[in-house]
Amino acid sequence: GAVVSQHPSWVICKSGTSVKIECRSLDFQATTMFWYRQFPKQSLMLMATSNEGSKATYEQGVEKDKFLINHASLTLSTLTVTSAHPEDSSFYICSATQGLNEKLFFGSGTQLSVL
């Protein structure tokens, strides 16, 4: 199946710093990428939908200035958690698809811990 690479797999940062997470589709062009957040023992919650070359669409309650998403190419989307605080500590997961109603392929996730 298609491969989605997410980097880093884990990151520890100090409160107030910004963290960038990368999501790459390695063997296909991803017109759409999605970013999810997952707290321990809970399900995946969609944060935003990212389409190549356009602004991301954020779900209700997700601060777009807090979670900056860039999808500058068909193989790369980035999520930047700005001015991270301990409550932003979570498992962040990206997924990518080649097109509408196509299968989604997930990255391996990034565990963010903010001290």
Place this chain on the structure above:
Amino acid sequence: GENVGLHLPTLSVQEGDNSIINCAYSNSASDYFIWYKQESGKGPQFIIDIRSNMDKRQGQRVTVLLNKTVKHLSLQIAATQPGDSAVYFCAENYGANSKLTFGKGITLSVRP
């Protein structure tokens, strides 16, 4: 919508037995359903999918059943193995936008 409770329900099965994992989905207009497996610290892994024009689909050792009347989805795993231990999520999609809504998840624990 999803239950965001603190503890996922757990299904414990004996190695070699068949497992049945159930999911109640939320949107009667959803037309595409997927089962994912998630191991600790990893992203979800695709298991099997089914579209709303079908009620059953089989894969290797897995079968998905869809009952649209009661908005129920199930995953059957034959001859459950220790490597099947993980959290299982159902997901639904409505419309051609690939935007998935995930269910709350169930932990499958396989006893050796």
